Amino acid sequence: MRYADAPEQEAWRQEVRRFVRRHVTPALRAELRARGNEGEGPLARAFHGQLFDKGWWGIGWPKEFGGLGKSAVDQYIFIEEMEAAGAPGMRLSITSVAPTIRRVGTDAQKQRWLQPILRGEIEFAIGYSEPDAGTDLAALKTRAVLDGDEWVVNGQKIWNTGAHTATHNWLAVRTEPDAPKHKGISLLIVPMDRPGITVQGLETWSGIRTNAVFFEDVRVPRDHLIGERGNGFYYVMMALDFERITLGSTGLLRRLLEELKAFVRRTVRDGRPLGAVPWVRRALADLEMRVEVGRQLGLLNAWLIDQGIVPTKEGSMAKVYVTELNAHLASVGMEILGLAGQLAPDDPAAPLHGRLQWLYTTAPMQRFGGGTNEIQRCIIAQRGLGLPRK
Ligand SMILES: Cc1cc2nc3c(=O)[nH]c(=O)nc-3n(C[C@H](O)[C@H](O)[C@H](O)COP(=O)(O)OP(=O)(O)OC[C@H]3O[C@@H](n4cnc5c(N)ncnc54)[C@H](O)[C@@H]3O)c2cc1C
Known part of the structure; x- marks a missing residue:
């Protein structure tokens, strides 16, 4: 090795x-x-x-x-x-949507969608969550009914991030209302310029915008249903596995830690180099260790994929570890920066361009994205350790 x-x-x-x-x-x-x-x-x-x-x-x-x-x-x-x-x-279009189409789409669908995604001509928002269907995604209610050669979509999505700029929506819809709830869902590509779509902005703490999106008799060509009808729930799980793998990267953490170390090296506080203050030294050493552990977890996932193994437990471990480390690094880093560390990125006096403050406000969101960290821990316990479901 x-x-x-x-x-x-x-x-x-x-x-x-x-x-x-x-x-x-x-x-x-x-x-x-x-x-x-x-x-x-x-x-x-x-x-x-x-x-x-x-x-x-x-x-x-x-x-x-x-x-x-x-x-x-x-x-x-x-x-x-x-x-x-x-x-x-x-982009999630490349890291999550496209690999799913490649695995489950028909040949015609691969021809139709993959090249434009790769060339950046189309950009997807991800439309899974609804007001009453988040973790329990199979409870989703947005309906698509076949009418001739078109699907007619009615319902509401929430947290549909990027829907205000995307060209298309990667939408989980109920097409088989009489089937068991996990088997009644399909994946539909909905062009965002269709009549009947209303996008309402929702602002998060960090200023990142997400959306509530309403569909009223939105008509979509029949061949925009990806893969097999009724298999959508399993395709969503596959797309989320792909999404989680990229969420576990530590490049951003490495960069912020380097900037923090440079700040400590050049700063003198109360007549003493900041790097000589015991708690600051301990905190930096601790962060150095944790970022390296996160990096090894990410590499382990990549290596498993190269061996033809789909990482489930390991993908969840990397997602939980890195997203929680984001919050930890932001919090410890802001303490090291001192009071000015709380200044937002648009403040010219913000040290490190306010990047740690920005990370502090975006980190909670990352613990939700791609499936909450509580659920990732359930996956590790069940699929990784073989513990009972309840
Ligand atoms: C800013 C933001 C952006 C988002 N972007 C998108 C997007 O682009 N597309 C999209 O489809 N979704 C998006 N989401 C939705 C996100 O995936 C959901 O918030 C997430 O799946 C949780 O669903 P929920 O909010 O309905 O919470 P709930 O499912 O109601 O969960 C509430 C809490 O209970 C916990 N919980 C629930 N069930 C269990 C259980 N069985 N065991 C243990 N704990 C449990 C959860 O972990 C969570 O902490 C976004 C969310 C946010 C906040």
């Missing part, structure tokens, strides 16, 4: 690093901070264009679908380096 990158992995890491060093400019980072999730600005669009041209959105995709056919470990290295540089994040 070896713990270092193999020579070809190291070469790949250096190639990604050279690219981000040239293309992730301070202006691009400032634009990302300013826009939040209000759609791409011109610099982010240009950056994505460069990635599309290089085929770097489809790093792990098979070559027949326009990808590079690289391993999951290579993909992990890519995400780690992108996050560490502060580059725009990977």
Whole structure:
């Protein structure tokens, strides 16, 4: 067993690093901070264009679908380096929706959807949750009824993040009302420009916008139902497994920890170097350890995928560990920064551009996304440890 990158992995890491060093400019980072999730600005669009041209959105995709056919470990290295540089994040369309279509879509659906996703021409919002269906997703009520060659959709989604900028919605709908609740759901691609869709904004603590979305007699072509009718619940679980794997990356943590260490090294407080204060030294050493553990968990997941194993317990472990570490690093980091650490990113006096304050306010949301951490612990107990369901 070896713990270092193999020579070809190291070469790949250096190639990604050279690219981000040239293309992730301070202006691009400032634009990302300013826009939040209000759609791409011109610099982010240009950056994505460069990635599309290089085929770097489809790093792990098979070559027949326009990808590079690289391993999951290579993909992990890519995400780690992108996050560490502060580059725009990977889109769920690429990391969750597309792999699901590749696995369960018909040949015609793969032809129709995969290339436009890879080229960035279409962007999905994820529409699973409803006011009465979150963790218990199989309770969802939004209906789709076949009328000739079209599905007619009626109902409401909530927390439909990105629905205000997305071109399409990846929507879980009930198509078989008489079937048992887990077997009555299908996955439908709904273009957001269809008549009958109303999007209402919901603002979260960190300023990131999510949405309540209403569907009233929205008509969608019949062939927009992905895979098999009635199998949607299982496709959603598959898409969530893919989503969780990217949630477990530690590139952002590594970057913030590096910035925090640099702050400690250059700061003198009350006539004493901050790095000489015992509790600060202990806190930094502790964070260094935890970030490395998170990184090893992420790599373990990638390695398992490369062995042809679908990580379930390990995917949940990485998701829980890294999202909770985000909150911990933000909290400890803000204490180290002192009072000014609480200033928001738009305040010019905020140390580290207010990034730790931003992480502090976004971290609770990450514990919900991709299935709550309580549920991840249930998955680890049941599927990982073989403990009874109740
Ligand atoms: C900011 C934000 C963005 C989101 N974006 C999206 C999105 O883009 N698309 C989308 O579809 N959804 C999205 N979600 C929804 C998210 O996935 C749900 O919030 C999550 O699945 C939990 O559902 P719920 O909010 O209905 O809580 P509930 O399911 O009502 O759960 C409430 C609490 O009870 C706990 N709980 C529930 N059941 C159990 C159990 N059996 N055992 C132990 N504990 C349990 C949960 O862990 C949670 O802490 C988003 C949520 C937020 C807050």
